Amino acid sequence: MRKKCRYLLFLILVGLLLADMAAAARLKDIAHIKGVRSNQLVGYGLVVGLAGTGDDTKKGKFASEAMANMLDKFGISVDAATIDLDNAAAVMLTAELPPFSRNGSRLDVLVSSIGDAKSLQGGTLMLTPLRGPDGRVYAMAQGAVSVGGFSLGGGGGGQQTKNHSTVGRIANGAMIEREPPSTLFVDGKIVLTLNMPDFMTVSRIAKAINETFEQKIALPVDSGTIEVTPPSQEKEVLIPFLAVVENLQVTPDTRARVVIDERTGTVVVGRNVMLDAVAVAHGDLSIQISAMPIVSQPPPFSQGTTVVGSEKQVEVVEEPGKLVVMPRGVNIDVLVKALNSIGVSPRDLIAIFQAIKASGALHAELEII
Numbered sequence: 089m090r091k092k093c094r095y096l097l098f099l100i101l102v103g104l105l106l107a108d109m110a111a112a113a114r115l116k117d118i119a120h121i122k123g124v125r126s127n128q129l130v131g132y133g134l135v136v137g138l139a140g141t142g143d144d145t146k147k148g149k150f151a152s153e154a155m156a157n158m159l160d161k162f163g164i165s166v167d168a169a170t171i172d173l174d175n176a177a178a179v180m181l182t183a184e185l186p187p188f189s190r191n192g193s194r195l196d197v198l199v200s201s202i203g204d205a206k207s208l209q210g211g212t213l214m215l216t217p218l219r220g221p222d223g224r225v226y227a228m229a230q231g232a233v234s235v236g237g238f239s240l241g242g243g244g245g246g247q248q249t250k251n252h253s254t255v256g257r258i259a260n261g262a263m264i265e266r267e268p269p270s271t272l273f274v275d276g277k278i279v280l281t282l283n284m285p286d287f288m289t290v291s292r293i294a295k296a297i298n299e300t301f302e303q304k305i306a307l308p309v310d311s312g313t314i315e316v317t318p319p320s321q322e323k324e325v326l327i328p329f330l331a332v333v334e335n336l337q338v339t340p341d342t343r344a345r346v347v348i349d350e351r352t353g354t355v356v357v358g359r360n361v362m363l364d365a366v367a368v369a370h371g372d373l374s375i376q377i378s379a380m381p382i383v384s385q386p387p388p389f390s391q392g393t394t395v396v397g398s399e400k401q402v403e404v405v406e407e408p409g410k411l412v413v414m415p416r417g418v419n420i421d422v423l424v425k426a427l428n429s430i431g432v433s434p435r436d437l438i439a440i441f442q443a444i445k446a447s448g449a450l451h452a453e454l455e456i457i
Contacts, residue, residue, distance in 0.1 A: 112337065112338070112339040112340065113337070113338060113339070113340055114334065114335050114336070114337060114338075115280075115293060115296075115333060115334050115335065115336045115337075115338055116334035116335065118282060118283055118284070118289070118338065118340050119280045119281060119282045119283060119293070119314075120280070120281055120283070121272060121278060121279070121280060121281075121330075122274060122278075122279035122280070122281050122313075123270060123271040123272060123273075123274065123279075124187045124188075124270055124271075124272065125187055125270075126184050126185060126186050126187060127184070127185040127187075127220055127221070127226070127268050128182070128183075128184060128185075128220070128221070129181075129182065129183040129184070129185050129195075129218040129219065129220055129226055129227060129262075130180065130181065130182055130183075130218065130219060131180070131181040131216045131217055131218040131219060131229060132154070132178070132179075132180060132181070132216070133154070133178075133179055133180075133181055133199075133213055133214060133216030133229070134154040134155060134158060134176055134177070134178060134179070134213075134214045134216075135176065135177045135178075135179050135199065135201075135205075135208055135211035135212065135213050135214075135233055136175060136176045136211060136212055136214060137175065137210060137211050137212045138174070138175045138176065138177060138205070138207070138208065138209075138210060138211045139175070139209075139210060140174050140175060141174070141177075141205060141206040141207040141208075141209070142173065142174045142175050142176045142177040142203075142205050142206075142211075143174070143176065143177045143178060143201075143203035143204055143205050144174065144203075144204050152173070153178075154176075154178050155173070155176055158214060177201050177203055177205035177208060177211065178201070178202055178203050179199050179200060179201050179202060179208070179213070180199075180200050180202050181197050181198065181199055181200075181213075181216055181218060181229055182197070182198045182200070183195045183196065183197045183198065183218055183227065183229070183262055185220070185226055185227065185264070185268050187268065187270045188268075188270055189264050189267060189268060190264065190267055191264055191265065191266070191267060192263065192264065193263070193264045194260035194261075194262065194263060194264075195227055195229075195260070195261070195262040195263075195264065196257060196258065196259055196260065196261065196262075197213075197218075197229045197231075197257065197258040197261040197262045198255070198256075198257055199213060199233050199255065199256045199257065199258060200254070200255045201254040201255070205254055206253070206254070207235065207253035207254065208233050208235050208253065208254055208255070208256045209233075209235045209253055209256075210233075211232075211233045211256075212231070212232050212233065213229060213230055213231055213232075213233055213258060213261065214230065215228060215229070215230045216228070216229045216230065217229075218262055220268070224266060225265060225266065226264065226265065226266045226268065227262040227263060227264050227265055227266075228262060228263055228265055229258065229261050229262035230258075230261065230262075231258040231260075231261040232258065233256035233257070233258055234256055234257055234258065234259065235253050235255070235256040236252075236256075236257075272326075272330075273321065276317075276321075277315045277316060277317050277318075278315075278316045278317075278318055278330070279313060279314070279315055279316075280293070280313070280314040280315075280316060280333075281312055281313055282311075282312045282313075282314075284340070284342070285310070285311040285312030286311055286312075286340065286341050286342065286343075287308075287311045288341035289338070289340045289341050290308045290310075290311055290312070290313075290314055291308060292338050292339065292340075292341070293306070293308075293314055293336070293338050294306040294307065294308045294314055296336045296337070296338050297314075297316060297333060297336065300332065300336060301319075305317045305318070305319070316333065318330075342358060342360065343358075343360070343452075343453060344358055344360040344361045344362065344451060344452035344453065345358045345361070345452055345453040345454075345455060346358065346361060346441055346445075346450070346452050346453070346454050346455070347455045347457060348437075348438050348441065348442075348454070348455070348456045348457070349456075349457050350438060350456060350457075353433070353435050353438065355437045355438060355441065358452065360452070361450070361451070361452040362451045362452070363444065363449050363450060363451070364448070364449040364451070365449070366444055366447065366449040441454060442454065
């Protein structure tokens with residue numbers, strides 16, 4: 089027992105020292121423990137109490153069927169075909185169940201209309217079960233729906249809308265009824281999985297863990313997996329051990345990449361992007377088309393009419409191009425300064441990067457989204 093207490097004290101001291109270190113990223117931000125994950129929940133329910141902004145039951149039977157089923161549970165038998173109400177709306181519920189959640193804990197619930205309801209403002213969600221992928225009920229949701237918007241219209245056709253009034257949220261609106269399955273160990277080991285697999289990052293993580301605990305307990309398996317053998321599986325030692333491991337400072341390594349969004353003209357360049365010797369020329373071509381009025385007057389005594397026409401003039405002006413030469417091994421800072429010096433726009437950057445990549449001078453992945 090005394091040995092465990094000494095080891096626990098050692099882990100806490102190491103954790104305090106690591107907390108003061110300034111580094112690129114914590115291990116918890118670039119990797120996660122296999123088996124420790126959140127789970128998605130979904131449900132189908134009914135929102136009532138709407139001020140005439142619910143589903144049109146003449147077009148769809150979502151709300152009427154749900155209402156008939158709900159009333160049947162209270163011993164009231166109603167034919168769904170006879171229900172005509174516009175103060176209720178059928179909705180889908182989604183929630184995220186965190187790992188190690190316990191019975192009685194609360195979750196936020198997202199409520200989304202699936203019919204033709206105009207707004208969920210002022211509505212109340214009736215008691216609805218939330219199920220996991222395995223079909224089991226893990227939580228029960230109920231409460232007032234908070235909508236961050238509105239949709240108001242008048243009889244003359246005018247309408248004012250702000251945000252999405254058919255999507256709302258219930259803060260702490262679901263109570264956990266079943267604890268999700270979670271496991272820390274795989275064959276007696278803790279498996280760390282990288283969010284973005286990379287062999288260099290895996291090697292650095294394993295080295296940091298082994299050097300911290302002064303023993304070889306971390307073994308890289310592949311570019312995205314590390315197996316860690318904890319000193320003990322007992323909670324009084326395991327929990328501080330994991331706290332130290334997930335707060336280790338590691339510098340992740342990433343591929344050189346240029347991401348281009350053609351829809352918005354956004355260009356994002358990674359820090360590892362390098363160029364070979366290349367020359368970039370950029371010039372503006374301006375085309376202006378104008379029309380000059382021309383009056384055609386008929387000869388005297390010809391009984392003709394005056395006609396007004398137009399003569400189009402085309403003027404092409406090409407600005408003198410600027411040639412920027414970048415030497416071999418240029419990094420992103422020099423590249424950005426050079427491109428800014430010739431006054432390129434985001435649209436021009438897209439064309440320039442594509443041309444540099446085609447020439448073979450860009451040593452990076454060019455991803456167009």
